[in-house]
Amino acid sequence: MSLAAAKAAARTAAFARRKAAFAARGAGDAEILRRVLAGYAGRRLAGYMPMRTEIDPLPAMAAHAGPVAVPVIEGPGRPLRFRSWTADARMMPGTFGALVPEAGDWIEPQVLIVPLLAFDRRGFRLGYGGGFYDRTLEGLRAAGPVIVIGFAFAAQEVAAVPVEPTDQRLDLIVTETATIRPDRAG
Numbered sequence: 001m002s003l004a005a006a007k008a009a010a011r012t013a014a015f016a017r018r019k020a021a022f023a024a025r026g027a028g029d030a031e032i033l034r035r036v037l038a039g040y041a042g043r044r045l046a047g048y049m050p051m052r053t054e055i056d057p058l059p060a061m062a063a064h065a066g067p068v069a070v071p072v073i074e075g076p077g078r079p080l081r082f083r084s085w086t087a088d089a090r091m092m093p094g095t096f097g098a099l100v101p102e103a104g105d106w107i108e109p110q111v112l113i114v115p116l117l118a119f120d121r122r123g124f125r126l127g128y129g130g131g132f133y134d135r136t137l138e139g140l141r142a143a144g145p146v147i148v149i150g151f152a153f154a155a156q157e158v159a160a161v162p163v164e165p166t167d168q169r170l171d172l173i174v175t176e177t178a179t180i181r182p183d184r185a186g
Contacts, residue, residue, distance in 0.1 A: 003162055003164055006162040007126065007129065007162050010117075010118060010126055010158070010161065010162055011117055011118075011126060011128070011129065013118075014117035014118035014126055014158070015053075015117060017118070017153075017155050017156055018053050018054075018117060018152075018153060018155070018156055019053045020155065021053075021154075021155035021156065022053035022055075022153070023053075025153060025176060029176040030055075030056060030057055030058070030059040030060040031060075032174055032175070032176065032177075032178070032179060033057060033060040033113070033149075033151055033174045034059065034060040034063050036149065036172065036174055036179055037060055037063075037064050037111070037113075038065075040064075040066070040110075040111045040147065041064070041065035041066060042065060042066045043066050043110040043111050044066060044067045044069070044107050044108065044109045044110045044111070045061065045064050045066055045067065045068045045069070045109060045110075045111045045112075045113070046068070046069045046070065046071060046082045046107070046109035046111070046112045046113070047060075047061040047068060047069075047070060047085070047112075047113040048070060048071060048098070048113060048114065048115050049070055049091070049098050049099040049100070050115070051096075051097065051098055051115075054115045055115075055151055055152055055153055055176070057113050057151050058087070060113075061085070061087075061113070062086075062087040067084065067107055068084070068085050068086070069082035069083055069084050069085055069104075069106075069107040069109060070082065070083060070085045070099075070100060070101065071098070071100075071132070071136075072094060072100045073094060073095035073096065073098075073132060076130075077131075077135075078132075078135070079132070079135045079136040079139050080132050080133070080136040081106055082106065082107050082108070082109055083100060083101045083104045083105070083106060083107070084101065084104035084105045084106075084107055085101050085104065089101045089102075089104065090102045090103070108140070108143075109140070109146070110145070110146060110147065111146070111147045111148075111149065112137070112140075112146065112147070112148050112149065113149050113151050114127075114148060114149065114150055114170070115127075115151065115152075116150050116151075116152050116156065117156065118152075118156050118157070118158045118161055119150050119152055119156060119157055119158070119161065119170065119173050120157065120158055120159065120160050120161045121157070121180065121182060121183050122160070122161075122169070122182055122183055122184070123150075123169035123170040123171070123173070123182025123183075123184065124160075124161040124167055124169055124170070125150050125161065125167075125170055126158075126161045126162075131166065133168065134166050134167055134168045135166075137168040138166070138168060141168070147171050147172070148168070148169075148170050148171050148172075149171065149172045149173070149174055150170040150172070150173040151173075151174050151175075152173065152174075152175055153175060153176060154175040154176060154177045154178065156175075157175075169182060169184075170182060
């Protein structure tokens with residue numbers, strides 16, 4: 001099976017697992033994420049606006065002691081940019097239907113909360129296949145240290161995510177039940 005076919009099959013299975021976890025838990029529990037983010041108070045944070053069955057980081061983002069932003073897709077093959085966000089920001093539909101702030105400053109994050117379909121204990125994530133986060137993280141990491149936190153339901157863990165050389169690893173994974181430090185040896 002080709003890598004592209006393996007990733008497509010993994011995405012199909014991961015969507016189903018996440019949908020079941022969302023149905024069982026609802027939006028999830030952001031309290032663990034809020035406690036993890038307290039260790040990064042004052043740092044520029046980028047989160048995401050949850051869509052469909054993604055676990056909801058908004059309560060933790062709203063409680064963050066520091067600037068918060070959300071991703072904006074500017075076009076295919078381009079890295080993400082991050083626009084300033086608050087809980088009362090005026091939002092509008094962006095690319096793929098994700099909400100984005102109508103206005104605000106652009107922020108270069110030091111800590112990112114990223115959505116995902118699946119993750120493994122090595123710190124790899126399976127995304128939607130557009131490569132937006134991989135491109136973005138590669139550029140941010142080239143410019144300096146960045147902490148990347150995958151936020152997911154525990155049910156989204158898999159034994160091994162199919163990877164290619166451009167895939168970027170997570171530094172932490174936070175689920176509704178645990179904080180996982182990836183095994184870099186794997």
